[in-house]
Amino acid sequence: MDPLWDLVRDAYFDLHEKYRLNGTWRPSSPIVLIDKDRASWDEALSRLALNILPPMYQQLEALPELLDSPKLSDSPVAKHELFAEIQSQLEKGLDSLTSIVASFRSPPSSSSVRTDDHHSIEIKGFQCQEVKSRIESLIFKICHTCCIFSILIKTRNDCNYPASTFVDIESAIQAVANACESIHQLIKWITSHEISNILNAWDIQSGEFNKLLFKLTQLIHPISESKEENGESMTSPVKQLSNPEAVELAKSVMPILKLSRLFFKKSATILFNRTPSQLVTNMNSHQLDASVKLAYLTIVDLRSIIAILRQTDNTADASVIAGDITRSIKLMKDRLDDILLLIPLYIIPLLPDLDHPSSPHHPLTWLANWHILFLSTTQKCMCAAETFEHSQPPGEPNQPIVARW
Structure with missing residues (x-):
């Protein structure tokens, strides 16, 4: 050489x-x-x-x-x-x-x-x-x-x-x-503006919602393996759930996943498709950190829920499964609720050219309607978890769930 x-x-x-x-x-x-x-x-x-x-x-x-x-x-x-x-x-x-x-x-x-x-x-x-x-x-x-x-x-x-x-x-x-x-x-x-940085952090995670939707759909009823643009498999085959109550529980998670995806996608249009009146908001570091991480942590919660659902055909205690899913749903709901409080306080006031607050096209109108739907779907999912728990024979007490993703 x-x-x-x-x-x-x-x-x-x-x-x-x-x-x-x-x-x-x-x-x-x-x-x-x-x-x-x-x-x-x-x-x-x-x-x-x-x-x-x-x-x-x-x-x-x-x-x-x-x-x-x-x-x-x-x-x-x-x-x-x-x-x-x-x-x-x-x-x-x-x-x-x-x-x-x-x-x-x-x-x-x-x-x-x-x-x-x-x-x-x-x-x-x-x-x-x-x-x-x-x-x-x-x-x-x-x-x-x-x-x-x-x-x-x-x-x-x-x-x-x-x-x-x-x-x-x-x-x-x-x-x-x-x-x-x-x-x-x-x-x-x-x-970029602080608001734009929040959007960018959410946008980076947007593709993950589609992958999770594919996995959840496979649990409910098998579908042909999807291919990404590069020809690689989007996900490995997932075994369909055989327990009818588990299938109903998985179906109750589906609207939560879809509404979560809709929230981050629609927010980009109604909130972030405008130039804010100033570079920074009046949010503190803790609030900014929570806002930026919201999409990522929502995906983590949904991924955990799907991993738990995959264990419903095993011998794990139904009460453990139901409890873990309920806790994940509540945690995800609480995070989203916190951010929904920040949007009208710190983001909406910085956005120009908005319709009158009473208008059906105002961002807060859409967010309020979305929130009502989301609360309804989370409540139905927790009820489905309770139904699943009571429909299953008792398992070993405190039997741990090994979530395999």
């Missing part, structure tokens, strides 16, 4: 080793707190969105193109110099990112659950923690990308070095895509 390629390969691997562990980061620039006041915070976010992240996106995106030829040295262009230049620029970018991470003073364990930072002039702990965690995640993804390219550079330029069975051009392209998507999402987060 050409000694020059050895140097390039080592440089990429060293970059991976230097930044892959948080405790080893040693930024070269002086640490200046960025969350001490609004001016410092805004300057840091602007520098991140305009000066640091866009060049790193371009550098990462260029890496797979340099691996097009079967042998890098075949190119008349000194590709090793291009690789070396990208590595150098990535190192500068990583140094800047670690410097920003080191510049936070807010303790991560408590900043995202504060309830006293609702005023718009303050720097909210939730925002600080979210930006910090996203930067850290991006750093690790870039390190992973550098490690993959160090291996590929070695295997493509050293005929005596065996090709890796775990690292190929497809894995390199995927690693770059993951890192670039993280950059895109980070820029989007720090430049």
Whole structure:
């Protein structure tokens, strides 16, 4: 292998080793707190969105193109110099990112659950923690990308070095895509309204509702296996429930799932399809954290319920099954109720060009009607759980349910 390629390969691997562990980061620039006041915070976010992240996106995106030829040295262009230049620029970018991470003073364990930072002039702990965690995640993804390219550079330029069975051009392209998507999402987060960030977090989870609907439908009556756009199976086959009462219980979950999906989809249209009158709401960090995580936690609850339903044909105690489903339904309902209280207080007042509150087209009218339906379906589901419990012979006391997903 050409000694020059050895140097390039080592440089990429060293970059991976230097930044892959948080405790080893040693930024070269002086640490200046960025969350001490609004001016410092805004300057840091602007520098991140305009000066640091866009060049790193371009550098990462260029890496797979340099691996097009079967042998890098075949190119008349000194590709090793291009690789070396990208590595150098990535190192500068990583140094800047670690410097920003080191510049936070807010303790991560408590900043995202504060309830006293609702005023718009303050720097909210939730925002600080979210930006910090996203930067850290991006750093690790870039390190992973550098490690993959160090291996590929070695295997493509050293005929005596065996090709890796775990690292190929497809894995390199995927690693770059993951890192670039993280950059895109980070820029989007720090430049968007708080309300838009809530929507984006909900939108990311939207596809999961369809997958859960497919799984729940299979429990009630088998359907042909679905294929996604890439031709892969959407889900593995699920055995149909044989217990009639269990089938009725599963059917009672179906409208809850569909209404949950409708809530997040419709909210994007009636609440978030407008530019808010200000960048931030008066929600505190705890409320923002709950709002952003709502779709994800709703999916977790629904996934848990479906996993429990799959155990109804086993010997688990019916009272345990009914109790677990009822608790999950109540937990999901309480979370949604909390957010429904926040929407008219903190989101609706910031949205322009709304119909009069008495109009049937006003967002609160739709939300009120949706809430009535949701309360009705959750009540019916809990009644179905009670019916299932009383229809089954008693099982072993306190027999645990092993939910297999």
